[in-house]
Amino acid sequence: xxxxxxxxxxxxxxxxxxxxxxxxxxxxxxxxxxxxxxxxxxxxxxxxxxxxxxxxxxxxxxxxxxxxxxxxxxxxxxxxxxxxxxxxxxxxxxxxxxxxxxxxxxxxxxxxxxxxxxxxxxxxxxxxxxxxxxxxxxxxxxxxxxxxxxxxxxxxxxxxxxxxxxxxxxxxxxxxxxxxxxxxxxxxxxxxxxxxxxxxxxxxxxxxxxxxxxxxxxxxxxxxxxxxxxxxxxxxxxxxxxxxxxxxxxxxxxxxxxxxxxxxxxxxxxxxxxxxxxxxxxxxxxxxxxxxxxxxxxxxxxxxxxxxxxxxxxxxxxxxxxxxxxxxxxxxxxxxxxxxxxxxxxxxxxxxxxxxxxxxxxxxxxxxxxxxxxxxxxxxxxxxxxxxxxxxxxxxxxxxxxxxxxxxxxxxxxxxxxxxxxxxxxxxxxxxxxxxxxxxxxxxxxxxxxxxxxxxxxxxxxxxxxxxxxxxxxxxxxxxxxxxxxxxxxxxxxxxxxxxxxxxxxxxxxxxxxxxxxxxxxxxxxxxxxxxxxxxxxxxxxxxxxxxxxxxxxxxxxxxxxxxxxxxxxxxxxxxxxxxxxxxxxxxxxxxxxxxxxxxxxxxxxxxxxxxxxxxxxxxxxxxxxxxxxxxxxxxxxxxxxxxxxxxxxxxxxxxxxxxxxxxxxxxxxxxxxxxxxxxxxxxxxxxxxxxxxxxxxxxxxxxxxxxxxxxxxxxxxxxxxxxxxxxxxxxxxxxxxxxxxxxxxxxxxxxxxxxxxxx
Numbered sequence: 156x157x158x159x160x161x162x163x164x165x166x167x168x169x170x171x172x173x174x175x176x177x178x179x180x181x182x183x184x185x186x187x188x189x190x191x192x193x194x195x196x197x198x199x200x201x202x203x204x205x206x207x208x209x210x211x212x213x214x215x216x217x218x219x220x221x222x223x224x225x226x227x228x229x230x231x232x233x234x235x236x237x238x239x240x241x242x243x244x245x246x247x248x249x250x251x252x253x254x255x256x257x258x259x260x261x262x263x264x265x266x267x268x269x270x271x272x273x274x275x276x277x278x279x280x281x282x283x284x285x286x287x288x289x290x291x292x293x294x295x296x297x298x299x300x301x302x303x304x305x306x307x308x309x310x311x312x313x314x315x316x317x318x319x320x321x322x323x324x325x326x327x328x329x330x331x332x333x334x335x336x337x338x339x340x341x342x343x344x345x346x347x348x349x350x351x352x353x354x355x356x357x358x359x360x361x362x363x364x365x366x367x368x369x370x371x372x373x374x375x376x377x378x379x380x381x382x383x384x385x386x387x388x389x390x391x392x393x394x395x396x397x398x399x400x401x402x403x404x405x406x407x408x409x410x411x412x413x414x415x416x417x418x419x420x421x422x423x424x425x426x427x428x429x430x431x432x433x434x435x436x437x438x439x440x441x442x443x444x445x446x447x448x449x450x451x452x453x454x455x456x457x458x459x460x461x462x463x464x465x466x467x468x469x470x471x472x473x474x475x476x477x478x479x480x481x482x483x484x485x486x487x488x489x490x491x492x493x494x495x496x497x498x499x500x501x502x503x504x505x506x507x508x509x510x511x512x513x514x515x516x517x518x519x520x521x522x523x524x525x526x527x528x529x530x531x532x533x534x535x536x537x538x539x540x541x542x543x544x545x546x547x548x549x550x551x552x553x554x555x556x557x558x559x560x561x562x563x564x565x566x567x568x569x570x571x572x573x574x575x576x577x578x579x580x581x582x583x584x585x586x587x588x589x590x591x592x593x594x595x596x597x598x599x600x601x602x603x604x605x606x607x608x609x610x611x612x613x614x615x616x617x618x619x620x621x622x623x624x625x626x627x628x629x630x631x632x633x634x635x636x637x638x639x640x641x642x643x644x645x646x647x648x649x650x651x652x653x654x655x656x657x658x659x660x661x662x663x664x665x666x667x668x669x670x671x672x673x674x675x676x677x678x679x680x681x682x683x684x685x686x687x688x689x690x691x692x693x694x695x696x697x698x699x700x701x702x703x704x705x706x707x708x709x710x711x712x713x714x715x716x717x718x719x720x721x722x723x724x725x726x727x728x729x730x731x732x733x734x735x736x737x738x739x740x741x742x743x744x745x746x747x748x749x750x751x752x753x754x755x756x757x758x759x760x761x762x763x764x765x766x767x768x769x770x771x772x773x774x775x776x777x778x779x780x781x782x783x784x785x786x787x788x789x790x791x792x793x794x795x796x797x798x799x800x801x802x803x804x805x806x807x808x809x810x811x812x813x814x815x816x817x818x819x820x821x822x823x824x825x826x827x828x829x830x831x832x833x834x835x836x837x838x839x840x841x842x843x844x845x846x847x848x849x850x851x852x853x854x855x856x857x858x859x860x861x862x863x864x865x866x867x868x869x870x871x872x873x874x875x876x877x878x879x880x881x882x883x884x885x886x887x888x889x890x891x892x893x894x895x896x897x898x899x900x901x902x903x904x905x906x907x908x909x910x911x912x913x914x915x
Contacts, residue, residue, distance in 0.1 A: 207535070330510060760788060819835050
């Protein structure tokens with residue numbers, strides 16, 4: 156599979172992971188919590204619109220007015236004074252984030268409030284929601300379960316008749332408020348408190364919005380216009396609102412036709428604000444029943460005036476004292492009245508606070524009335540926080556995932572990280588720019604915080620897996636030419652070529668096949684190669700099973716070593732055992748040769764210090780055993796031809812080993828050597844020794860002793876006796892011939908029994 160296809164496969168996997176994260180609620184919560192937090196704090200506070208003011212019932216007001224902490228216990232004639240003042244100051248809409256669903260202890264106070272509200276004509280109040288549990292039963296009366304329904308609790312009749320409208324204002328139950336309900340499906344799809352305030356503020360634009368709907372789709376059932384009295388309190392209003400929302404949400408073409416008509420309207424200064432309000436109505440009715448809040452900043456970012464200060468201004472009218480308020484402080488503005496603490500201590504007493512992205516470290520949260528005012532201001536500005544459409548979010552994370560997969564699998568890790576880092580930076584800049592400039596919320600945590608690390612981790616793991624597979628394939632291939640221990644060492648620590656060289660005590664086995672030169676001249680190269688492969692298939696297994704390493708193969712010759720830190724009898728035993736097993740396997744190999752040339756083989760063994768490692772220069776190295784031990788083993792192997800033996804070993808390698816039958820052959824000064832070496836013939840394992848072999852070994856030892864003592868005649872006679880018993884005994888023939896030469900030509904007095912071998 157090509158890297159491009161592997162990258163596409165990884166990209167599709169990462170893209171699928173991103174789309175699943177976008178679709179699953181837990182990940183959406185993480186995106187909201189972390190993504191919005193990052194974007195709001197990076198953007199920082201912004202100026203709210205100037206047409207919304209909050210009159211805060213705060214701890215200072217309760218203290219100044221000497222009233223209880225709970226506003227429901229306040230005299231309602233105070234609210235009446237406030238309404239009269241705000242109405243006279245030109246407030247466009249007055250919204251009380253307070254419920255008046257129970258009569259006060261002073262009926263006259265309720266009447267005063269209702270009269271002030273009725274006179275103002277633009278007052279809205281919130282209504283509470285009461286949950287009722289309905290017990291369901293089957294036809295026979297058996298219980299089927301319970302259903303919890305929400306029922307709005309309207310204001311007391313005297314207030315309900317006076318207000319322009321009333322609506323609930325409930326916020327989603329979550330650790331942090333990010334959204335609010337625009338319409339409550341459980342209450343006939345009626346608008347919630349901030350949406351109702353927006354309708355009251357933009358009554359003229361609302362009528363134009365309905366006219367625009369009628370023009371775009373005449374068949375849609377519309378709610379009453381603003382000219383009708385309290386349209387949302389009528390019996391037909393909520394149903395028509397539901398029908399209108401269903402039409403705009405079910406057929407996006409209606410929305411597009413409406414927006415096209417708005418774009419065709421001349422963009423005049425006098426119509427610009429109204430067009431914005433109409434566009435906000437279009438978005439409001441065509442969106443879901445929840446909307447994200449576009450917060451302006453920390454608590455009290457929206458202009459907030461203490462309740463008692465506004466009352467002071469109201470009471471100063473007509474007095475010689477000059478009001479501290481500007482005469483136009485409320486003119487043509489939407490005024491929200493509700494609980495809003497100025498300090499954390501006051502917040503603990505008032506209990507109308509919500510955690511938001513802008514909650515302060517001191518513990519001060521945003522009040523409910525400020526959240527309502529924020530939602531209203533978002534609608535007036537037509538700048539609620541709009542999440543990217545789900546299909547667009549899925550497309551972004553899908554394409555982003557594919558790009559990540561291709562990049563991480565097409566490039567090396569560090570260049571890929573650099574490119575992805577640049578692309579991630581560009582993407583985050585686009586996310587921030589759209590958020591700050593257009594209040595458009597694009598996913599950031601999932602693409603950057605989840606998909607990038609996931610793609611990097613999976614790509615790194617796949618690269619590691621590929622590298623490991625490649626390394627295993629290389630090890631397997633190189634293992635045909637180098638010992639497995641060396642290959643493992645190189646794979647673990649790739650350093651200089653000679654970094655693994657080491658001086659060790661070792662046993663060395665050298666082999667050589669007879670008549671190889673003749674075979675090489677007479678056989679076709681292909682047939683010769685096949686024969687030698689079969690031949691080495693008999694030599695290698697005994698070496699490997701006994702812990703040895705084949706370090707050199709040249710033509711018909713093999714060199715194998717057994718290495719250890721110190722001289723080890725077990726190591727020397729393994730080498731001798733491997734030599735005998737090779738002889739046994741080659742005997743079977745040669746006897747089963749059906750038309751295949753036989754390859755009789757001579758072996759030589761020696762032990763001592765040697766260097767094992769890489770030998771060479773420039774760009775060519777070979778793994779070899781180097782040292783006098785290796786050269787001596789090769790010379791010992793060559794001596795088999797002179798002595799007529801198959802396996803010769805130095806006395807050093809068999810010293811102290813009791814498992815083998817050996818025949819001492821004396822000392823030899825090998826070609827090119829200055830010091831003689833004592834040799835033995837390795838005949839087999841002791842348990843396999845025959846009586847004849849033991850007898851011959853004893854006779855040979857006595858004959859060799861006479862030879863070394865200079866009694867050449869007696870030695871020659873004993874060697875001849877051995878040859879009568881074993882005519883093919885090569886060492887006896889060699890020493891008999893040597894004794895006869897010494898008898899014919901006696902040496903000087905400095906004669907040594909060591910045999911000098913001049914030929915290699």
